[in-house]
Amino acid sequence: MSLSAREARLGWGLLAPALAWTFAFFVLPFAAMVALSFARMEGRTIVPAADPGNYLRILTEPAMRGALVNSLEITLVVTLVSAVLAYPLAAIIAFRVPRRWQRLALLAAVLPFWTSYVVRSYAWLLVLGQNGIVNRLLTGLNIVAEPLEIASTRAATIIGFVHFFVMLLTLTIYASLVQLPPSYARAAADLGAGRWATFRHVILPLTLPGVVTGAFLTFVLCIGDYITPQILGGNTELTLPQLIMLQLGRSGNFPLASALSVVLMIVVSLAYAASARWLRLDRI
Amino acid sequence: MIATIRKTVLSAASAAALAAAAGPSGAQELNALVWCDHTDPALLEPFETAHGVKVNVKEYEGTAAGLTILGQSQPGDWDVLVIDAVDVGRAVDAGYLAEMPADALPTADFFPELVMAENNTRDGKTYAVTEKFGYNTIAFDKTKVDPADMEDMASLTSGKYDGRIGIYDYYLPVIGLVALGQGIATADITADTLPALAAPLAALRKSARQVSDVVSSQTALATGEVDIIFGGGEWLTAVLMADNPNLDWTIPKQGGLRWAQSIGVVAGSTRPDLALEFVKYIVSPEGQARLATSSCYWGMPANAKAGDHLTAEQKAVLRWDRQPEYLARAQLYPIPDAATDAAMQDMWTAMLNQ
Numbered sequence: 001m002s003l004s005a006r007e008a009r010l011g012w013g014l015l016a017p018a019l020a021w022t023f024a025f026f027v028l029p030f031a032a033m034v035a036l037s038f039a040r041m042e043g044r045t046i047v048p049a050a051d052p053g054n055y056l057r058i059l060t061e062p063a064m065r066g067a068l069v070n071s072l073e074i075t076l077v078v079t080l081v082s083a084v085l086a087y088p089l090a091a092i093i094a095f096r097v098p099r100r101w102q103r104l105a106l107l108a109a110v111l112p113f114w115t116s117y118v119v120r121s122y123a124w125l126l127v128l129g130q131n132g133i134v135n136r137l138l139t140g141l142n143i144v145a146e147p148l149e150i151a152s153t154r155a156a157t158i159i160g161f162v163h164f165f166v167m168l169l170t171l172t173i174y175a176s177l178v179q180l181p182p183s184y185a186r187a188a189a190d191l192g193a194g195r196w197a198t199f200r201h202v203i204l205p206l207t208l209p210g211v212v213t214g215a216f217l218t219f220v221l222c223i224g225d226y227i228t229p230q231i232l233g234g235n236t237e238l239t240l241p242q243l244i245m246l247q248l249g250r251s252g253n254f255p256l257a258s259a260l261s262v263v264l265m266i267v268v269s270l271a272y273a274a275s276a277r278w279l280r281l282d283r284i
Numbered sequence: 285m286i287a288t289i290r291k292t293v294l295s296a297a298s299a300a301a302l303a304a305a306a307g308p309s310g311a312q313e314l315n316a317l318v319w320c321d322h323t324d325p326a327l328l329e330p331f332e333t334a335h336g337v338k339v340n341v342k343e344y345e346g347t348a349a350g351l352t353i354l355g356q357s358q359p360g361d362w363d364v365l366v367i368d369a370v371d372v373g374r375a376v377d378a379g380y381l382a383e384m385p386a387d388a389l390p391t392a393d394f395f396p397e398l399v400m401a402e403n404n405t406r407d408g409k410t411y412a413v414t415e416k417f418g419y420n421t422i423a424f425d426k427t428k429v430d431p432a433d434m435e436d437m438a439s440l441t442s443g444k445y446d447g448r449i450g451i452y453d454y455y456l457p458v459i460g461l462v463a464l465g466q467g468i469a470t471a472d473i474t475a476d477t478l479p480a481l482a483a484p485l486a487a488l489r490k491s492a493r494q495v496s497d498v499v500s501s502q503t504a505l506a507t508g509e510v511d512i513i514f515g516g517g518e519w520l521t522a523v524l525m526a527d528n529p530n531l532d533w534t535i536p537k538q539g540g541l542r543w544a545q546s547i548g549v550v551a552g553s554t555r556p557d558l559a560l561e562f563v564k565y566i567v568s569p570e571g572q573a574r575l576a577t578s579s580c581y582w583g584m585p586a587n588a589k590a591g592d593h594l595t596a597e598q599k600a601v602l603r604w605d606r607q608p609e610y611l612a613r614a615q616l617y618p619i620p621d622a623a624t625d626a627a628m629q630d631m632w633t634a635m636l637n638q
Contacts, residue, residue, distance in 0.1 A: 041626070043621075043622035043623070044374075044622045044625075062634070062637075063630075063633045063634045063636075063637040064633075066637045067637060070637075122499075122503065125500075125503060125507075125509075126503075126507060129507050129508070129509045130507070130508055130509050131507055131508050131509075132507075149447065149493070152493050152494040152504075152509065230497070230500075231500060234450075234493065234494030234495065234496060234500070235453055235494060235495040235496055235497075235500075236493075236494055236495065236636075237636070237637060238633065238636045238637045242636075243633070246629070246633060248348075248349070248352075249345060249346045249348065249349045250346050250348055250349075250455070250629055251348055251625075251626065251629050252348035252349070252351065252352055253626075254352075
């Protein structure tokens with residue numbers, strides 16, 4: 001069935017505000033950022049150019065490559081750990097918690113979202129510090145003789161991220177689980193499948209879109225964050241967003257910051273391409 | 285093209301930020317681009333009451349960020365600028381500061397070292413006036429470390445305090461301090477001398493637990509996460525001393541760095557007279573006392589007459605009586621040219637990721 005010319009015009013008319021918004025607030029700024037990434041600094045002045053020097057710096061300077069690697073390592077670990085922790089939590093809420101209490105359980109799960117991101121990071125710093133709750137417990141129970149160095153390490157950054165993103169993944173996985181008809185599991189059981197086989201061959205494949213959607217959002221939010229590595233990581237290793245902030249706040253080197261941002265966009269785009277097959281953003 | 289796009293996008297962002305800061309009132313307002321110590325209501329309230337105006341303050345960190353905001357703003361958007369004293373020249377070169385009448389400013393009452401005419405004036409014209417100063421040295425918990433060790437920078441990399449040191453996350457004072465540790469004056473940090481500082485900076489980083497901004501440094505020292513902050517000083521410990529009197533700071537035998545901030549009227553201000561009045565209030569004895577003890581961080585007032593408005597306890601925290609000795613032993617921040625500045629920042633980035 002083809003649209004009449006009038007319907008097509010109406011369609012474009014209805015689409016126009018969204019297109020204008022996307023053009024003004026995504027396409028134009030992105031084009032400006034890409035153009036700026038090929039400019040160069042002469043002293044403290046930005047000189048328009050078509051110079052790939054900023055990208056060459058990113059590829060060749062160990063500190064810059066290291067920041068990219070750090071970001072990827074942290075993000076992949078956070079995404080994986082968050083998914084592994086979130087799945088059973090979502091399953092418990094979906095299958096074990098009575099229907100009338102599920103909303104309350106979800107509310108409890110997302111409570112950390114209600115506090116300020118910065119305040120939450122500083123709170124974790126106090127929990128994980130030399131004199132924090134964790135170390136006091138461990139030393140008080142004689143599990144360790146000396147307090148562990150947790151704060152100001154990559155482990156602290158990952159813990160802070162996982163605490164936040166488990167909640168996000170729980171929501172997307174829960175949304176997939178509750179849409180699963182109970183008859184599927186019963187049919188699998190009738191055919192002789194045990195619990196593990198039912199989970200592996202029926203439930204997990206059907207809820208994969210929820211897992212991948214949450215994982216993708218976790219990946220995007222985690223790799224673009226600089227607050228948590230700054231506060232919990234103690235600035236002991238640079239991530240890509242921290243490097244971008246250094247260029248903007250300290251150096252005023254907008255071209256290099258733009259090139260780093262373009263690299264960040266490419267990484268996120270690759271993550272999208274890798275997960276596009278399973279992504280169901282409309283389910284959020 | 286690039287410059288035009290960048291200017292348009294950032295002008296819009298700047299205008300939006302300014303509109304948000306200005307609030308709905310149409311009353312006479314003054315827009316000030318400042319450091320966090322100027323956001324204390326106790327500092328602003330007397331001026332606002334006396335002049336019947338609202339002072340809108342926007343915080344920024346780092347000269348590059350401040351100059352970028354000014355560069356992307358329209359003339360008249362900003363009236364007052366607070367800036368690192370050593371960077372006043374950069375703002376003057378960029379045309380961001382207006383001349384002020386020197387005879388309207390009480391610099392005769394200042395500590396002589398803080399007049400800083402070489403920084404605040406150009407060709408006999410006054411563009412800024414020093415308002416507050418202090419030291420980047422070594423801050424520590426005197427119950428956790430041997431205070432005698434803190435008198436020698438070398439003790440920090442001796443192995444004795446490995447994992448107990450935090451480094452203040454600002455490349456200029458820390459690299460300056462490292463230079464002093466190597467016997468290089470801050471004024472002598474150039475592209476030629478800078479490479480010699482890479483190894484000592486890396487050694488310091490190896491001994492350190494973290495590299496952190498103001499709040500994280502304060503948190504780390506207050507919670508015992510670290511016992512020493514390299515680059516710290518009274519600005520770090522003063523606000524914590526009421527709760528933890530064991531916090532202390534010293535200028536080691538190699539010397540320390542003196543930080544200083546200046547204030548001036550922004551060129552193109554539509555309220556230059558009011559802006560000048562604000563500057564005069566800030567450098568008046570009362571304004572100086574309030575600024576010295578403002579909630580974000582404390583620091584010595586440039587105007588020595590502020591002492592009449594400070595309590596004995598406040599003066600003790602600020603080490604008022606020891607200023608002649610401290611001023612004699614401290615050097616100014618490095619003032620690198622653009623190329624050396626870029627090289628210093630590259631060295632800092634490499635240190636962070638080592």
